Structure formats: structure tokens, C-alpha cells
Amino acid sequence: MNQSGLPWRRGMRSLVWPVAALALLLAFNAATMPGFFAIEARDGRVYGVLVDILNHGSRTALVALGMTLVIATGGVDLSVGAVAAMAGAVTATLLVQAQVPWPVAIAGAVALGMCCGVWNGVCVSVFRLQPIVATLVLMVAGRGVAQLITGGSIITFESGPIAAIGNGSFLGLPVPVTMMVVAAVALQVLVRRTALGLCVQCVGDNATAARLAGVPDRAVMLFVYGVCGVLAATAGIIECSYIKAADANNAGSLLELDAILAVVIGGTSLTGGRFSFAGTIIGAMLMQTMTKTLYMHDVSAEIAPAPKALVVILVCLLHAPRVREWVSGLWRPRGGSA
Amino acid sequence: MTKTTRRVVVCVAASLLMLVGGCEKKAAEGAKAEGSAAAKKVRVAFSQIGAESDWRKANTESIKAEAAARGYELIFSDAQQKQENQIKALRSFVAQGVDVIAFSPVVETGWEPVLKEIKAAGIPVVLTDRAVEVSTPDLFVTFIGADFVEEGRRAAAWLGNATGGKAVVAELQGTPGSAPAIDRKKGFEEGIKAFPEIRIIKSQSGEFTRAKGREVMESFLKSPEGKQITALYAHNDDMALGAIQAIEEAGLKPGVDIKIVSIDAVKAAFEAMVAGKLNCTVECSPLLGPALFDAVDAIKAGKGVERRIVTEAAVFDQTTAASVIGSRKY
Numbered sequence: 001m002n003q004s005g006l007p008w009r010r011g012m013r014s015l016v017w018p019v020a021a022l023a024l025l026l027a028f029n030a031a032t033m034p035g036f037f038a039i040e041a042r043d044g045r046v047y048g049v050l051v052d053i054l055n056h057g058s059r060t061a062l063v064a065l066g067m068t069l070v071i072a073t074g075g076v077d078l079s080v081g082a083v084a085a086m087a088g089a090v091t092a093t094l095l096v097q098a099q100v101p102w103p104v105a106i107a108g109a110v111a112l113g114m115c116c117g118v119w120n121g122v123c124v125s126v127f128r129l130q131p132i133v134a135t136l137v138l139m140v141a142g143r144g145v146a147q148l149i150t151g152g153s154i155i156t157f158e159s160g161p162i163a164a165i166g167n168g169s170f171l172g173l174p175v176p177v178t179m180m181v182v183a184a185v186a187l188q189v190l191v192r193r194t195a196l197g198l199c200v201q202c203v204g205d206n207a208t209a210a211r212l213a214g215v216p217d218r219a220v221m222l223f224v225y226g227v228c229g230v231l232a233a234t235a236g237i238i239e240c241s242y243i244k245a246a247d248a249n250n251a252g253s254l255l256e257l258d259a260i261l262a263v264v265i266g267g268t269s270l271t272g273g274r275f276s277f278a279g280t281i282i283g284a285m286l287m288q289t290m291t292k293t294l295y296m297h298d299v300s301a302e303i304a305p306a307p308k309a310l311v312v313i314l315v316c317l318l319h320a321p322r323v324r325e326w327v328s329g330l331w332r333p334r335g336g337s338a
Numbered sequence: 339m340t341k342t343t344r345r346v347v348v349c350v351a352a353s354l355l356m357l358v359g360g361c362e363k364k365a366a367e368g369a370k371a372e373g374s375a376a377a378k379k380v381r382v383a384f385s386q387i388g389a390e391s392d393w394r395k396a397n398t399e400s401i402k403a404e405a406a407a408r409g410y411e412l413i414f415s416d417a418q419q420k421q422e423n424q425i426k427a428l429r430s431f432v433a434q435g436v437d438v439i440a441f442s443p444v445v446e447t448g449w450e451p452v453l454k455e456i457k458a459a460g461i462p463v464v465l466t467d468r469a470v471e472v473s474t475p476d477l478f479v480t481f482i483g484a485d486f487v488e489e490g491r492r493a494a495a496w497l498g499n500a501t502g503g504k505a506v507v508a509e510l511q512g513t514p515g516s517a518p519a520i521d522r523k524k525g526f527e528e529g530i531k532a533f534p535e536i537r538i539i540k541s542q543s544g545e546f547t548r549a550k551g552r553e554v555m556e557s558f559l560k561s562p563e564g565k566q567i568t569a570l571y572a573h574n575d576d577m578a579l580g581a582i583q584a585i586e587e588a589g590l591k592p593g594v595d596i597k598i599v600s601i602d603a604v605k606a607a608f609e610a611m612v613a614g615k616l617n618c619t620v621e622c623s624p625l626l627g628p629a630l631f632d633a634v635d636a637i638k639a640g641k642g643v644e645r646r647i648v649t650e651a652a653v654f655d656q657t658t659a660a661s662v663i664g665s666r667k668y
Contacts, residue, residue, distance in 0.1 A: 033561075033562065034562055035560070035562055042589060047587075048560070049557075049560050052553075052556050052557070052560070056553060147389070152389045152392075152394075152395055153392045153395065154392065154548075154576070154606070156606060167583075167587075239549055242549065242552070243548040243549050243552060243579075243580055243583065244583070245548055245579075247547060247548055247549070247576075250545075250546075250547040250548075250549070251549070292557060295542055295553075295554055295557035295558075295561075296557055296560075296561050298540065298541075298542070300541070300542075301511060301514040301542055301543030302514050302515070304543075
């Protein structure tokens with residue numbers, strides 16, 4: 001591995017391609033779509049296409065932040081979509097059918113998310129199940145549980161504090177965006193200002209070596225899966241609040257894949273080790289911008305996945321060391337190649 | 339982990355497994371007991387897709403209620419959205435020697451072998467709600483269900499009349515490639531041919547969900563042509579209900595500034611109509627029980643049954659919503 005530069009400096013370099021792709025996409029929209037960048041204030045909140053992208057992207061981004069930590073330990077959490085569905089179901093059921101105050105409903109949903117996450121962590125770290133298998137269990141079972149909680153129907157509720165989570169604004173920005181920023185900053189401080197980040201990275205690089213060196217690998221696993229579960233539940237609450245309904249069958253469907261993709265686009269390797277929260281958020285926003293672009297340009301639903309796939313493949317390829325070497329070789333003077 | 343803890347864990351796991359096994363057995367015995375008690379009744383077996391929506395639940399209840407009302411013995415099986423479960427259920431129906439088999443197929447293809455087995459056993463098959471693709475048409479007696487194309491046509495006709503034949507329409511399609519999405523789009527396009535001044539300027543998939551319906555509608559409204567939109571056609575109510583929130587967020591009045599017509603007629607759609615936010619919903623009735631058992635009666639009496647039985651598609655708008663809402667079961 002190239003040892004020049006500080007860790008964060010190296011992290012910055014892997015951000016170049018996702019940022020470039022995002023910038024290109026935005027530039028394309030600026031050129032072809034008048035009003036794409038228009039932002040106006042309505043009823044004390046900002047309103048515009050970019051705000052929508054941030055708003056919708058923040059749900060995936062929240063989940064992807066937790067996923068980043070999990071992937072950094074060399075694992076993966078496939079259950080996030082199902083956990084989001086369960087969290088939404090619990091929130092709406094508690095609120096509408098049990099008539100509890102809204103903070104209790106939210107606390108219940110978040111607690112459920114944490115339990116699911118910790119359960120995944122136990123399966124991976126104590127029972128030594130492969131992460132993909134351990135979390136697959138909850139992915140398959142969780143949606144069924146969510147259906148069971150709502151009794152198979154869509155539970156709706158009217159406006160109120162819960163509806164404000166997905167629809168309200170804080171300092172002019174939609175609440176989900178604020179939540180994403182808070183989560184990202186908190187996690188960044190937590191992993192970079194304490195030894196936690198290093199522990200996560202060690203476990204991901206070589207779990208056995210880390211254990212022998214005294215890294216509490218089980219605690220680290222429990223922590224990252226727990227965080228992932230809580231963030232998935234948060235995303236579930238936001239989605240439920242956004243449509244003012246708990247749609248157990250559809251909420252958070254394919255969320256796990258979107259989150260993994262955001263992490264990968266952001267430059268975190270699926271083999272574990274080095275990770276970047278900033279990259280993950282940019283990855284999530286890149287995908288949301290892509291989705292929005294396709295909607296705005298009237299690309300028909302049948303072919304919409306194709307251009308999306310193209311962008312994802314390009315960005316992922318640019319993360320591959322070989323391709324990157326080749327690309328950077330193009331700019332180097334002849335003969336002076338490494 | 340110490341040996342004792344390990345033993346405890348194993349014991350707990352084993353007892354849990356036995357508990358689950360025991361429950362299954364009990365359920366099976368229950369079904370058997372029911373069977374012998376009503377030995378003389380005509381036995382109709384029904385394999386349902388699952389319980390994925392309110393619509394499906396109402397469908398199941400209608401069939402169960404009708405079977406009880408007419409004194410048939412119903413053997414009911416839930417496939418939980420899986421074709422393999424459904425095929426297993428159909429084979430078990432054959433093994434039990436039921437009189438008539440009815441089912442709502444999860445998907446359109448892959449039914450030939452099992453339908454041939456049923457035919458060999460001499461049991462008539464009735465399809466409800468969804469059709470299958472087979473090479474020989476004699477593998478089932480009849481298909482009972484709504485006509486998705488007709489629903490689209492009715493939605494178009496309502497919109498044409500309500501807007502005086504003038505509208506700029508945004509369309510929220512269902513899941514790409516699904517039969518209802520394809521047919522409802524086709525039917526609507528046929529329907530608006532009668533109104534040359536109705537045109538569709540936006541059409542995207544909202545995947546039949548509220549969240550996507552809202553997200554896509556937001557994009558429609560913020561696109562350069564967004565201000566021209568005067569009407570919305572959604573392939574199901576859920577997408578329309580999501581879109582209503584997007585329209586409100588944009589500072590417009592759903593149902594007034596943008597006329598909304600959707601399909602399914604679920605209860606929430608009636609509530610939205612009473613609130614003045616949705617204009618019209620076309621019913622694709624889940625209450626297939628009566629039609630199904632009419633067909634079963636005819637089959638048992640040796641009378642001919644039509645190959646395709648189209649269930650009624652009703653159109654509800656704000657004028658009728660308030661009076662109908664109380665009687666909605668789903």
C-alpha cells in the first residue's frame with residue numbers, strides 16, 4: 001500500500017471520482033433542464049429540485065452511514081430494508097392503534113432497530129455466522145414481521161409531530177437532511193476522535209490479527225451492527241412519516257442494495273478496512289440525483305435502470321486500482337510512469 | 339463459551355424447534371378434523387396469492403364468506419407470494435381429491451405441468467383475479483376477474499367528461515412490466531382518443547407505492563412543463579394518495595387545481611374523495627366470492643361456464659363517495 005500522506009489525505013483522493021461524477025451530472029442538468037437549480041423559500045422552507053434530492057437522498061444516506069461501518073469491518077447488513085419496514089410499522093401501530101404519545105412510538109421503533117442490529121452483531125461475532133447469511137435471516141423474516149405488526153394493511157395517520165419528521169423543516173432545510181448531517185457529524189467525531197475508527201478498520205483488515213493485538217472485536221461488531229440497525233430504523237420512521245402511512249409491504253424495499261451501492265460508490269471497499277462517511281453521502285446523493293434526472297427527462301421506466309447502471313459501473317470501475325493507475329498514467333509525462 | 343452454556347443453548351434451540359413443529363402438526367390435525375366433519379359437502383379448494391394488501395384481504399374474506407353462505411366446504415391455502423408454495427398447495431388439493439380447485443396465480447407462467455396433473459385427476463380449475471399463460475386452453479374452465487384495460491378506459495371516460503374534454507395529464511404507472519400497469523395504460527390511452535384535447539405529457543412509474551407516487555409527482559411538478567399539468571391519472575389509489583401530498587406541498591389544491599383519477603377504490607381513496615382531494619376512483623372489485631361460487635354451482639350442475647367472466651368495474655366520484663364509504667369493507 002502507498003504509505004505517503006496521512007490517512008485522511010488518502011481518503012480525500014478516493015472521493016475524487018464520485019464527486020466528479022456528481023458534478024458532471026449536475027452540470028448536465030444545469031445545461032438541459034431550466035429551473036433545476038432554482039430554489040425558493042415557501043412557508044419558511046426551501047423548495048426546489050436540489051432540496052428534493054437532498055431530502056430523498058438523506059434516507060438512503062442515513063442507512064448507508066451505518067452500512068459503511070458494517071462494511072468497514074468486512075461485513076454487510078442485508079436486513080436494513082426489513083428493519084426500516086418494521087420500524088415504520090411499529091411507529092404507526094403504536095401511534096394509531098395503541099394511541100401512545102409520539103416520543104414513545106419513536107423510541108419503540110428505534111429500540112426495535114437497535115435490537116435487530118445487536119442480534120445481527122451477535123450472530124456475526126458470537127455465533128461466527130457469515131454476515132451475509134446472518135443478516136439474510138432478518139431480511140427475509142423482518143418484512144413478514146412488519147406485515148404481522150400492521151395486520152397486513154396500510155396504517156395511515158394525520159399530521160402531527162410524527163408527520164413533521166418527514167415533512168417539516170429545521171432551519172429552512174427538510175428535517176431528514178438535518179438528521180443526516182447530525183448523524184454524519186456525530187459518527188465522524190466518534191470514529192475519528194476516539195480509537196473506535198481504528199478498531200473498526202483493524203477488524204475489517206484482519207479480524208484475527210486485530211483480536212490477537214487486543215482489539216475487542218466482538219464489542220466492535222456489536223457496536224457497528226447496532227448503529228446500522230438504529231439508522232435503518234430512523235430511515236424507516238422518516239419514510240413512514242413522509243407518506244403519513246406505514247406501508248409494510250413496500251417501505252424500505254431494496255434499501256439494502258441502495259445503501260451498499262452508496263457505500264461502494266463512496267470508495268469504501270467491500271473487503272473491509274478503510275472507510276469514508278463523506279464518500280458514502282456523496283454516493284447516496286449521486287444515486288438520488290441520477291434517479292431525479294431520469295424522472296425530469298421523461299426517461300421511461302422500462303429503460304431507466306440502464307443509464308443508472310452505467311454511471312454506477314463507471315464510478316466503481318474508477319475505484320479499481322488498475323483502472324485508476326491507467327487513468328492517472330494518461331496525465332503523467334511519458335517515460336516517467338511508476 | 340463454557341460447555342454448560344453451550345448445552346443450555348442447544349437445549350433451548352431444540353425445544354423451540356419442537357414447539358414450532360408441534361404447532362404445525364396441530365394446525366394440520368385441525369384441518370383434517372374439519373374435513374371429516376363435513377364429508378358430504380362439496381369441497382372447493384382455493385389457493386390465494388397471499389395477504390399483501392387490503393384488497394387481497396377483502397378478496398379472501400369474500401371467498402370465505404360466500405363458501406360458508408352457500409354451504410360449501412372451503413379448503414384455503416395461502417401461498418405467501420411464492421409460486422412453489424402455490425404449486426405444492428395445488429398438488430395437495432389433487433391428493434385430497436377435492437371437487438373444484440380455484441386459485442389466483444402469483445405469476446402468469448409455469449403452470450402447465452401442475453394444471454395437466456389436475457386435469458388428469460379430472461378436477462375442474464377456476465382462475466380468479468389473474469390469468470395464466472398456457473398452450474392448451476382446456477387446462478382451466480374459466481377465468482373470473484376484472485378487465486384492467488376496461489378500468490383504464492373508464493378512468494379516461496370519467497376524466498374526459500369531468501374536464502369537458504380538455505386536460506393536460508400526468509400519469510403514474512404501476513410496476514413496469516406488470517399486467518395491470520400495461521393494461522391500465524393501454525386502456526387509458528384508448529379512452530382518451532375520444533377527447534383530442536386530452537394529452538399525456540408526463541408518464542413515469544410510481545411502482546404502485548405511496549412513497550414513489552409522491553416522489554415522482556414532485557418531479558413532475560418541478561419539471562419545466564410541470565405548471566401545465568391539470569390532471570393526474572394513477573394506476574392505483576396508493577400512488578394517487580402519495581401524489582396528493584406532493585401537490586399540496588407545491589402549494590396547489592389536489593382535486594381542484596389538478597383533477598385526480600385512480601383505480602382500485604380502496605377505503606383510503608374514499609376518505610380522500612370525501613375530503614375533496616381525490617376526484618374519482620375506478621373499482622376493480624375484490625369481492626369475487628359470489629362470481630366464483632356461481633361458476634362452481636354451474637360446474638357442479640353440469641352447465642356450461644363462459645371462458646371469461648368479467649367482474650363489474652364501478653366508477654365512484656365525489657358525489658357518491660360519502661354515501662358509499664360506510665359500506666366499504668376494505
